[in-house]
Amino acid sequence: MVNSFEEVKEIFRYRELLRNLVSRDIKKRYKRSALGFLWVMLDPLLMLLIFYVIFSGLFGGSVGKYSTYVMSGIILWQFFSQATKVASFAFLQNRNLINKIYLPKAVFPLSVVSSSLVHFIFSLIPLFIIILFSGITLSFSILLLPYVVGLVFMFSLGIALTVSTLAVFMHDVIYIYDVLLLGWMYLSAIFYPISILPEKLQVLMSLNPLYHYISLFRACLYDTALLTSGHIVYGSVFAVLSFLIGWSVYYRNKDRIIFYL
Amino acid sequence: MLTLQDVSVQYRLITERKRTFQSHMINYMKGKRIEKKTFWALRDISLDVHKGESLGIIGPNGAGKSTLLKVVSGVIKPTKGRAHTNGKVAPLIELAAGFDDELTGRENIFLNASILGFSRREIEERYERAVDFSELRDFIDTPLKNYSSGMVARLAFSIATEANPDILIIDEVLSVGDARFKQKSKERILAFKNRGIAILFVSHDMEQVKDLCNKVLWLDHGKIKKLGDTHEVISEYELHQFDRETVGLK
Numbered sequence: 001m002v003n004s005f006e007e008v009k010e011i012f013r014y015r016e017l018l019r020n021l022v023s024r025d026i027k028k029r030y031k032r033s034a035l036g037f038l039w040v041m042l043d044p045l046l047m048l049l050i051f052y053v054i055f056s057g058l059f060g061g062s063v064g065k066y067s068t069y070v071m072s073g074i075i076l077w078q079f080f081s082q083a084t085k086v087a088s089f090a091f092l093q094n095r096n097l098i099n100k101i102y103l104p105k106a107v108f109p110l111s112v113v114s115s116s117l118v119h120f121i122f123s124l125i126p127l128f129i130i131i132l133f134s135g136i137t138l139s140f141s142i143l144l145l146p147y148v149v150g151l152v153f154m155f156s157l158g159i160a161l162t163v164s165t166l167a168v169f170m171h172d173v174i175y176i177y178d179v180l181l182l183g184w185m186y187l188s189a190i191f192y193p194i195s196i197l198p199e200k201l202q203v204l205m206s207l208n209p210l211y212h213y214i215s216l217f218r219a220c221l222y223d224t225a226l227l228t229s230g231h232i233v234y235g236s237v238f239a240v241l242s243f244l245i246g247w248s249v250y251y252r253n254k255d256r257i258i259f260y261l
Numbered sequence: 262m263l264t265l266q267d268v269s270v271q272y273r274l275i276t277e278r279k280r281t282f283q284s285h286m287i288n289y290m291k292g293k294r295i296e297k298k299t300f301w302a303l304r305d306i307s308l309d310v311h312k313g314e315s316l317g318i319i320g321p322n323g324a325g326k327s328t329l330l331k332v333v334s335g336v337i338k339p340t341k342g343r344a345h346t347n348g349k350v351a352p353l354i355e356l357a358a359g360f361d362d363e364l365t366g367r368e369n370i371f372l373n374a375s376i377l378g379f380s381r382r383e384i385e386e387r388y389e390r391a392v393d394f395s396e397l398r399d400f401i402d403t404p405l406k407n408y409s410s411g412m413v414a415r416l417a418f419s420i421a422t423e424a425n426p427d428i429l430i431i432d433e434v435l436s437v438g439d440a441r442f443k444q445k446s447k448e449r450i451l452a453f454k455n456r457g458i459a460i461l462f463v464s465h466d467m468e469q470v471k472d473l474c475n476k477v478l479w480l481d482h483g484k485i486k487k488l489g490d491t492h493e494v495i496s497e498y499e500l501h502q503f504d505r506e507t508v509g510l511k
Contacts, residue, residue, distance in 0.1 A: 016384070017375035024372065028363060100358045101376060102335035102350075172283075255338045259273055 010104040021111035064134025073190030083116035087160035095261040158242030209238035263310040267342035274298040315460035317474035324480040348427025395419035
């Protein structure tokens with residue numbers, strides 16, 4: 001426990017590196033493309049368009065409401081899935097550095113999750129545009145947004161630490177996780193209402209952390225009925241659990257990683 | 262300043278890429294336990310380096326020189342034994358490892374310095390001096406991919422030596438840039454030495470080692486072959502090399 005604290009202090013000492021890694025990531029991702037930063041907004045909008053064309057007839061509701069529903073699901077899902085998917089390569093990709101210079105290795109997965117957070121915050125812009133057009137008025141529940149985003153960050157970081165560490169020892173983890181994400185996405189009520197699921201499955205949904213986060217996110221934005229203590233408690237417990245597991249997987253293996261890179 | 266106590270490092274030997282689930286399963290079904298081939302890159306190394314001392318590390322390829330430097334800089338934790346360093350360690354190993362081609366010289370200075378653990382303020386304090394020393398002010402906002410390899414090396418050297426270390430680790434980097442810059446970097450390293458900074462220097466160039474070091478460690482197969490006065494160890498090492506070559510010729 002004491003040593004664990006030392007590692008946290010080391011990561012804090014390298015916060016400038018963390019900042020540089022995040023800003024490099026953002027710069028590089030948009031420098032090369034013609035539309036540059038606009039892609040942050042276009043990307044979720046285009047995905048929304050696809051989902052809308054295919055599913056709006058099925059699940060109905062008004063245009064505005066369905067758009068908000070899907071859009072909020074998409075960008076929160078993208079935050080989590082991008083963060084953890086890219087992070088799965090975090091140690092492997094930086095093997096050159098890790099092999100040559102001492103640094104607290106956890107800054108790499110941490111930087112990936114952090115830059116996903118930055119993208120998420122930018123992609124709130126198109127979301128709020130949609131909300132504006134839908135005629136939805138925001139309520140005080142929006143104040144809970146930082147807490148919900150914090151939970152997703154913590155949950156993602158835990159998974160990122162776990163997956164990136166395991167991937168060093170067995171590369172298959174990356175592919176397995178990829179497939180897992182695909183299934184996970186369909187189970188997370190992003191573009192369909194949970195009410196269409198059989199009742200048994202609806203009960204099982206409470207075991208899906210992302211379901212709680214997406215619901216809480218929607219609660220913050222427009223659907224205060226979703227603001228239940230169940231979602232908050234489950235969401236918080238999953239976040240803490242994920243982080244503790246991820247940290248201990250990383251911490252136990254951090255000195256062995258170098259021999260497998 | 263630096264103490265190593267019975268330091269041993271064990272590597273796993275990877276003969277081929279066998280880290281997929283499939284090959285694990287196949288081996289498991291064949292009843293094979295995973296072969297664990299290991300070897301000791303360093304064995305029972307004990308040494309002290311004090312303030313102001315500079316230790317040259319020599320030996321054939323694969324003797325464990327780089328592994329020793331990695332232990333000192335904290336990249337590798339020893340499998341056995343203890344490594345204790347007192348103060349800030351700055352590595353001049355593979356200087357450009359932390360560079361990014363697509364970023365400008367300026368951005369790379371900030372990135373690379375933060376890799377060495379600097380805070381933002383510390384970097385800003387040193388930025389101007391590093392640029393001056395590198396003599397690259399005119400190119401500082403050009404992406405690194407347009408630099409020549411000599412320019413990249415100059416930039417890296419300038420950043421790493423701004424670190425104000427207590428222990429400086431140098432792995433064959435005195436061959437940086439053109440003759441004039443080489444001289445300049447050598448002077449800078451000598452200035453470090455005069456300031457009382459402990460230096461670990463790995464090189465195959467015995468003249469450079471004689472120039473810089475007052476103590477030499479001769480490593481062979483991960484073990485200490487000889488440790489002592491520079492000229493004594495080097496002449497014995499050269500004699501040994503000579504013997505091996507002549508025996509090889511027969």
